[in-house]
Every structure is written in C-alpha cells, then in structure tokens.
Amino acid sequence: MSAAMIKEFRLPDLGEGLTESEILSWKVAVGDTVTLNQVIAEVETAKAVVELPSPFAGVVAALHEQPGTVVEVGKPIVSFEVDDAGSGSVNGVSAAPAAEAVGAPAKREPNLVGYGAVVEASGRPVRRQRAGEVPAEPVSAAALPAVAPVAAPVSAPVVGPADMSPAGERPRSTPPVRKLARDLGIDLGLLTGTGPGGLITRTDVQNFVDAGAAAATAVPAAAGVSGERETRTPIKGVRKFTAAAMVQSAFTAPHVTEFLTVDVTPTMELLARLKSSRAFEGFKLTPLTIAAKAVLVALRRNPTLNSRWDEAAQEIVQFNYVNLGIAAATPRGLTVPNIKDADRMSLLELSTALTELTDTARAGKTSPAELSGGTISITNIGVFGIDAGTPILNPGEAAIVALGSVRKAPWVHNDELAVRQVMSLSLSFDHRLVDGEQGSRFLADLGAILADPAMVMTMV
Known part of the structure; x- marks a missing residue:
C-alpha cells in the first residue's frame, strides 16, 4: 500500500521572465480531489489572465495565498496530498532526479505552464535575492547563477558574451530584462544597475518606470481616510503595466x-x-x-x-x-x-x-x-x-x-x-x-x- 505525501506547487514564471502574479480566484478548495492538468486557479500577470493547471493528481491539502494577493514567482501557493507511488513532481520542487548529487548545478525543472524557482540539488528552492539585498547565507555559484536575479525560461540563455561587455559599451543585463526595456521604450544606458557587478535587473527597470510615472502623474494625497464619497482601487496588474508603458512611450518617443x-x-x-x-x-x-x-x-x-x-x-x-x-x-x-x-x-x-x-x-x-x-x-x-x-x-x-x-x-x-x-x-x-x-x-x-x-x- 502506497503512503501519502505532501507536495508543494510553487508559482511558476508564466512567461517573459515575469517576477510576480496576482491570485484572482481559486477553482478548488481544501479537501477537493483534483486530477492532473485540472484548472485550480486564475492568476493575473502584468499582461494577461492565465489559468493554472494542477501539476499533481491528489487532494488539496492547503491554499497558501488568498485571492487578491500578489505572489512572487517561486513562492508556494498550494499543497497537495498525493500517492507516494506517483509522486514525481512536475513542478520539480519536491522531488529531484535521483542521479543528481549534492553540489550539482542548479536546474529549473519544467512544469505545465512555465518554469518555477531555481532548485538546489537537495531539492530546496533557492530564495530569490532582491536587488541590493545581501544574502542571509552564502549561496554557491552552482546553486544560483551570479548574473540571474530573475529566473528566465530555459529556452533563453541566462547570460552570454553580449551581456557581459566591458564598461562603456552595451549596458550589462539579461535577455529578459533587455526585452522588457525595449517593450517599454527605455534606454538601458540611462539606468544604474544594482545587481552583481553593476548588472541592470528587472527591478531597476521597474523602478525607473515607477519614477517616471510618479513624476508625470503626481497629485497631492487626499486628506483623511477614504469614505463613502470616494472609491480607491489599487493600481496593479494590466492597469499598472499599461500606465507605465504609456508614460514611457510618451516621454521617450517624439x-x-x-x-x-x-x-x-x-x-x-x-x-x-x-x-x-x-x-x-x-x-x-x-x-x-x-x-x-x-x-x-x-x-x-x-x-x-x-x-x-x-x-x-x-x-x-x-x-x-x-x-x-x-x-x-x-x-x-x-x-x-x-x-x-x-x-x-x-x-x-x-x-x-x-x-x-x-x-x-x-x-x-x-x-x-x-x-x-x-x-x-x-x-x-x-x-x-x-x-x-x-x-x-x-x-x-x-x-x-x-x-x-x-x-x-x-x-x-x-x-x-x-x-x-x-x-x-x-x-x-x-x-x-x-x-x-x-x-x-x-x-x-x-x-x-x-x-x-x-x-x-x-x-x-
């Protein structure tokens, strides 16, 4: 008789190196039995609403995030109770191939909708380091690429010769970050990288966008607490992305x-x-x-x-x-x-x-x-x-x-x-x-x- 075990599903990168998504709704509840590929949630990235299919067949053991919460890629969002006999993880977080040994290079295992967090050989997910943040403990180069603070799809190289050009030439950044900058009409030469060795990160680009939007749209804060005479809606998701893109377009292209x-x-x-x-x-x-x-x-x-x-x-x-x-x-x-x-x-x-x-x-x-x-x-x-x-x-x-x-x-x-x-x-x-x-x-x-x-x- 096979024993049951708990498997975690971590929020995957849903495309183009996006670093976070908002949980819009859960299609399942704790205790529900789900099948492989069954839609379990709807999440909203900076560009679109995406349905998340289940990477496991089993019973929902826990929902770690509530609807309306913005979650970073690689963070656990749901746990499943699965049969140990068929527990090979599609997400790659809970189960690593037996051939991997301690100290082997970190790898990104494929899941059904994208690529999740970088995983050490031990099976423990590597915590993402924010721009300018000092790691709490040393992380080996094998476990985390030195120039990749944002996980990229395996189809795209994390870094190459064009990304590592000497100072004074092409700004140093990863391919997903350069693409984001192109889409937003941002000249990377205007940015100062806060990543390792001056690498320009996705956070640097977003901070530049936010600074431009704030300068263009700043208004005095309303006095007092919001009441019945006004409604406030958080700026996020598609609206936030569109606003940032339009501000950059208006102030970059004549x-x-x-x-x-x-x-x-x-x-x-x-x-x-x-x-x-x-x-x-x-x-x-x-x-x-x-x-x-x-x-x-x-x-x-x-x-x-x-x-x-x-x-x-x-x-x-x-x-x-x-x-x-x-x-x-x-x-x-x-x-x-x-x-x-x-x-x-x-x-x-x-x-x-x-x-x-x-x-x-x-x-x-x-x-x-x-x-x-x-x-x-x-x-x-x-x-x-x-x-x-x-x-x-x-x-x-x-x-x-x-x-x-x-x-x-x-x-x-x-x-x-x-x-x-x-x-x-x-x-x-x-x-x-x-x-x-x-x-x-x-x-x-x-x-x-x-x-x-x-x-x-x-x-x-």
Missing part, C-alpha cells in the same frame, strides 16, 4: 499626429456587398476589417512605419512581417493583442483573426504571447462615437492608427454637395523613425484605399 478626413462611402458599399456574398457568409465583417486590410496594403509602400528604434544597440530594426496590434478595452484595462503575420492573411483570414482576438480580449483570456511582438497598431475609437484623437504609440512600435466613427455628413462629391459617409483617420508616429513625408504618404495611401477600394489594384 510623437507626431496627423489627421485626414475621408469619404468612405465606397468602402461602406463594398462592405455591404461582401456581407451579402456567399463567400463571406457566417463571417463578421466590420469597417475595422476593411481598414485593417487597408493598413496592411499601405505598409507595403511605406515600410518605415513598420519598424522599431533599438536605443541600446543604436539600430533601426525594420520588420519584414506585420504583427498587427488591435487596441481592446477589457474589464481589466486597455490591452493591445496582436495578430501574428497579418500581412500574409486574406481578408477572410483577417476577419476570423479579428473576431477571435476581440472575443478573447473581452473574456480576459488573452495570453502574454498575444500581447508581445506587435509591430504597428490600430485603435478603433469610432465605436465610442469619437471622430479623432491623438493615440499614444504602443511601446516598441513606430506608428498607430486611430479610426474615427463613420458619420453621414455634407460632402462635395462630383462637384456637387451630397450627403456622404465620412471617417477621420489619425496617425501618430515616432519622428525618430518616420519623417513627416513618410508618415504623410502612408496616411494618404490609407485614405485613398478607403475612399476608393479599387485603388488597391494600383498598389500591389
């Missing part, structure tokens, strides 16, 4: 915004014909669908708007693909998931991708991967009845297009005054990357397509 009002009556007529077409039966077609396709066509003639400014490398990165971001308002705040390789899609495929993207975003199920790697974005402010705006660039992108509402208005058509359907287009771009001429040509091409969809024939 924004320029241009406007163009277009007679889109031919586009709306085309949309009506497509909806009644048998080829598009069952597909959701909207002005956004046509506008998104028009943006992709205009980018072919104006590729500079599909690029990124790499401050650390002092390079302009030209993308030869388009990951089209679509700004989406969700109950947890603004997110900008993107459609990978949208430039390779037909109108039917783009319609399907847009429908799936918006449905997933509204349900709060967008994954971190869908929120990363965008190259240009669209925000459809027209759905709120807004005509035009000055959208802020998504960090790491050179341009964003705002689509205004389609309205009936008096318009000169064929030298006569007529009632037409018009739309205002707003284009914000990074003037470091895009000259005024290039931005204007892109906006003119986009407007020409929407004013006369047949113009696509002259552009492809």
Whole structure:
C-alpha cells in the first residue's frame, strides 16, 4: 500500500521572465480531489489572465495565498496530498532526479505552464535575492547563477558574451530584462544597475518606470481616510503595466499626429456587398476589417512605419512581417493583442483573426504571447462615437492608427454637395523613425484605399 505525501506547487514564471502574479480566484478548495492538468486557479500577470493547471493528481491539502494577493514567482501557493507511488513532481520542487548529487548545478525543472524557482540539488528552492539585498547565507555559484536575479525560461540563455561587455559599451543585463526595456521604450544606458557587478535587473527597470510615472502623474494625497464619497482601487496588474508603458512611450518617443478626413462611402458599399456574398457568409465583417486590410496594403509602400528604434544597440530594426496590434478595452484595462503575420492573411483570414482576438480580449483570456511582438497598431475609437484623437504609440512600435466613427455628413462629391459617409483617420508616429513625408504618404495611401477600394489594384 502506497503512503501519502505532501507536495508543494510553487508559482511558476508564466512567461517573459515575469517576477510576480496576482491570485484572482481559486477553482478548488481544501479537501477537493483534483486530477492532473485540472484548472485550480486564475492568476493575473502584468499582461494577461492565465489559468493554472494542477501539476499533481491528489487532494488539496492547503491554499497558501488568498485571492487578491500578489505572489512572487517561486513562492508556494498550494499543497497537495498525493500517492507516494506517483509522486514525481512536475513542478520539480519536491522531488529531484535521483542521479543528481549534492553540489550539482542548479536546474529549473519544467512544469505545465512555465518554469518555477531555481532548485538546489537537495531539492530546496533557492530564495530569490532582491536587488541590493545581501544574502542571509552564502549561496554557491552552482546553486544560483551570479548574473540571474530573475529566473528566465530555459529556452533563453541566462547570460552570454553580449551581456557581459566591458564598461562603456552595451549596458550589462539579461535577455529578459533587455526585452522588457525595449517593450517599454527605455534606454538601458540611462539606468544604474544594482545587481552583481553593476548588472541592470528587472527591478531597476521597474523602478525607473515607477519614477517616471510618479513624476508625470503626481497629485497631492487626499486628506483623511477614504469614505463613502470616494472609491480607491489599487493600481496593479494590466492597469499598472499599461500606465507605465504609456508614460514611457510618451516621454521617450517624439510623437507626431496627423489627421485626414475621408469619404468612405465606397468602402461602406463594398462592405455591404461582401456581407451579402456567399463567400463571406457566417463571417463578421466590420469597417475595422476593411481598414485593417487597408493598413496592411499601405505598409507595403511605406515600410518605415513598420519598424522599431533599438536605443541600446543604436539600430533601426525594420520588420519584414506585420504583427498587427488591435487596441481592446477589457474589464481589466486597455490591452493591445496582436495578430501574428497579418500581412500574409486574406481578408477572410483577417476577419476570423479579428473576431477571435476581440472575443478573447473581452473574456480576459488573452495570453502574454498575444500581447508581445506587435509591430504597428490600430485603435478603433469610432465605436465610442469619437471622430479623432491623438493615440499614444504602443511601446516598441513606430506608428498607430486611430479610426474615427463613420458619420453621414455634407460632402462635395462630383462637384456637387451630397450627403456622404465620412471617417477621420489619425496617425501618430515616432519622428525618430518616420519623417513627416513618410508618415504623410502612408496616411494618404490609407485614405485613398478607403475612399476608393479599387485603388488597391494600383498598389500591389
């Protein structure tokens, strides 16, 4: 007869080196019997809501964190009572391979959703050292890489020659930290590293972001204790990440915004014909669908708007693909998931991708991967009845297009005054990357397509 034993499940890194997540809700209670891969909790990272599957089959022995608690990666969140006969740990915290000996290099065992805490050969998790903190006891180099205060996925090297360049050259940091800095539009050369040997850590980047946000949005603290006349909500999760990213974008990239009002009556007529077409039966077609396709066509003639400014490398990165971001308002705040390789899609495929993207975003199920790697974005402010705006660039992108509402208005058509359907287009771009001429040509091409969809024939 097999004996029962207790297994701990530690919060894993849910992607891109994220250091913490908030427990939104538990799907199980103490005493519940769970199966392998059964969803046991919902957690929110800085980017998305993620479901956590169980790495064990057994009985829930304890829930270590309450909903609403922000938990660091590697900290125990739930314990299971499992059968000793099948107790091999997916999380890797409680059971280490028998072949490992004391003093063997620390390793990160895979689990179902990411990678957990670094584990010593003894099976004891290594405590994460905060930036500037002195360890309570010596930790061997084999147990904890000297330059990795934040655990990175095993697919990415912790450190390499490019990360260890001499002083005066490329700032020293790990690949996940450099990616975070790029996404937020931060020049690592402006930061002072607090990690070992001056290494720039994720905490250093976040502190820089927080300092910028505080300087831009500081207001006097309200006197007294909050009462019934006001409601206070903690700034965290998606809202905190979005706010920090927008502040950095506004204060890093020199924004320029241009406007163009277009007679889109031919586009709306085309949309009506497509909806009644048998080829598009069952597909959701909207002005956004046509506008998104028009943006992709205009980018072919104006590729500079599909690029990124790499401050650390002092390079302009030209993308030869388009990951089209679509700004989406969700109950947890603004997110900008993107459609990978949208430039390779037909109108039917783009319609399907847009429908799936918006449905997933509204349900709060967008994954971190869908929120990363965008190259240009669209925000459809027209759905709120807004005509035009000055959208802020998504960090790491050179341009964003705002689509205004389609309205009936008096318009000169064929030298006569007529009632037409018009739309205002707003284009914000990074003037470091895009000259005024290039931005204007892109906006003119986009407007020409929407004013006369047949113009696509002259552009492809």
